[in-house]
Amino acid sequence: MSAATTTVARHSSRSSGLPQHQAERRLGRRLLLPTAILLTLMVGYPIVWALRLSLFSDSITGQTHLVGFDNYARALWGSDAVQFWAAVRDTALFTVAAGGLELVIGVAMALVMSHLGVFRGLVRAMILVPWAIPTAVAAVLWKWMLTPNGIVNELLGRQILWTGETTPARTAVVLIDVWKTAPFVGLLVLAGLQLIPKDLYESAKIDGAGAVRRFRSITLPLVAPAILVAMLFRVLDLMRMYDTPAILTNGANGTATLSLFTYEHAIDQAKFGYGSALSTLTFMLIFAAAFLIIRLCGVKVFASDREGSGG
Amino acid sequence: MRNRIVYAITVTAAGLAALTSCAGSTPGDGAGDGSGDSEAGDRGPITVASRPDTTGVFQHLADRWNEENPTEQVELIEQPQSSDETRAQIVQNMQARSSEFDLIMTNNVWVSEFAARDWIEEIPEESLPDAELLEAPLDTARYEDTLYALPLYTDAGLLYYRSDLVPEPPGTFGELMEYCDIAEAEDMGCYAGQFAKYDGLTVNVQEAINAAGGDILDDSGAPAVDTPEAAAGLQLLQDAFEEGWISREAITYAEEEGRTAFQQGRLLFLRNWPYMHKLASTAGDGNVVAGKFDVAPLPGIDGPGTSALGGWNMAVSTYGEHKDTARDFAVWLLEPEAQRSLLADGSLSPVVAELYDDPELVEQFPYLPALKEALANARPLPKSPAWSAISLAVQDASYAVLQGETDPADAVRDLQAALIDAIENM
Missing domain, CATH: 3.40.190.10 (Periplasmic binding protein-like II)
Structure with a gap:
């Protein structure tokens, strides 16, 4: 490998007479090419293939033909528009509600964990138990706990139809996701917290800054990149939410997420063209959300980061 | 920065070229050559996409068949309990034209779709056993008046x-x-x-x-x-x-x-x-x-x-290798002895009419007379x-x-x- 590298480097610099660093850069690019092609195939191929499929009709006889954007029209303003937009609304609701709660609770968990000292390892392991349970298994467990005569109603002393009415069903989906994923957010934020140098706090203390001031002026800005990453993960994940509502309610009572809606058509009904159109729409929505988050928050976070390191 | 853009475009173009070269066929083009008439040599070991065998009755029956047919062994591959998940598995296999399953147990409501998609083979009416089968379950195995499956048990x-x-x-x-x-x-x-x-x-x-x-x-x-x-x-x-x-x-x-x-x-x-x-x-x-x-x-x-009529049928996969064995095994499961075992050992409701009047079975399963009446009036699902x-x-x-x-x-x-x-x- 190193022999080949030097040969190529010597060869290119001799033949073209380019300055050494430019030749090296070109070589570097060439060496990256196989990985780049592999990545393109792995990431790009399914995307392009789905895009292509989404332009074809579905037919039980297997005779499909190009229909342009008919599949998209069906979802966006055609015969499925009501269900599609309801799914967008439900997905957005879950993303905002669960994402927001997970962020607040996760940050709180991280702050507690970072101050624990000796027991940190133990608490960190315990707190991750819900995260280690597969979502589908957790959903089944919760489903049984949430039955009308289940343990949750028993403890609350009330008769709530958790899976049979809109508000309780949505609440249940959000709470199950928060229960499961807030610890994960907590761990990501904890990693960010542990990177903050202790002497910053000490000098702030010497300068007379109180606990609130130290949190606002040191902790928050320095942990912001970690929070942003956690938030991105959660938003991308929540917008693809499937398991919990599929098992808990099968999409009834205002819990039909986009993924559930897509699954019903792409898998249950084996409509791969229409299903691909729905996946593409979901992909575009997620992409837009990620873009917005990075644009609105990322610029600020990374700008302040640069300021911080510069000053 | 510019370099990076040029580079990205080049890579994407390379990817696209690779794509188009292997994208010759129309998506979902179902006109495969996997189908076709079963030939005389379609015999040998088979695999069956089976319902979960919680009572062990399917394995018990397969063992009995295997004793009698040493060269045409049956292997059961249990599918998930949930009907939806089983369906997703089968659809995935059929879509890939996989020969993994020779015989599939299908919910009776899927027969029409699988037949319309050419995923399952037509079954000649002559293959039906002599024993009288209940009419309603048998009818769920037909699509456009052609037999595409055999009933296994009803509900x-x-x-x-x-x-x-x-x-x-x-x-x-x-x-x-x-x-x-x-x-x-x-x-x-x-x-x-x-x-x-x-x-x-x-x-x-x-x-x-x-x-x-x-x-x-x-x-x-x-x-x-x-x-x-x-x-x-x-x-x-x-x-x-x-x-x-x-x-x-x-x-x-x-x-x-x-x-x-x-x-x-x-x-x-x-x-x-x-x-x-x-x-x-x-x-x-x-x-x-x-x-x-x-x-x-x-x-x-x-x-x-x-x-409404529940129950499961058996269908011979278009993409299976030993279709004759698969069909014979399905027919064999309709023999009164096998059907009696389904009920006695597996609590599954048989499709052979005479078993519903068997005094010994009625004593063991007191619901049989009510079920017989329900089945006589039952209507198939859409x-x-x-x-x-x-x-x-x-x-x-x-x-x-x-x-x-x-x-x-x-x-x-x-x-x-x-x-x-x-x-x-x-």
């Missing part, structure tokens, strides 16, 4: 009732409601079925619509749900929820939730499948109804009700390649009715439009 809904509290089983919903005072006095729910939003709801809604004299599809397979009768069927369920003789919590019930409630003594009447009989007869584990319940055919509105879309449309429309959000007359009108759309777009 019909029964009315489970507390014989210690109710002297005579009700024949109609009117009679059933009169018993609800007993339920109230005992502080229990009166009636329940499967009303959560899933395929079980489609079954219960069809039964209510049939009871009122309506139908979802007509005999030719065209949507026929926009009728006063169908609306009356939905109205019955809506009123039941409003008046409380179906308790509120039944909106969350699938089979198991209902069974649990019945076994805990919280329900007077329950519509469920025969599988529950054995479980509810076994005392212990919170079951307080062992020996205190009986079964009857489902109630109707003016007379006895009409059950028989269409668009079953999944149809079932989903029925669930969407009827769930809103049960929740009191939609008027039944509006619901059947919208459902009719949705069904037409589902069939046109399949």
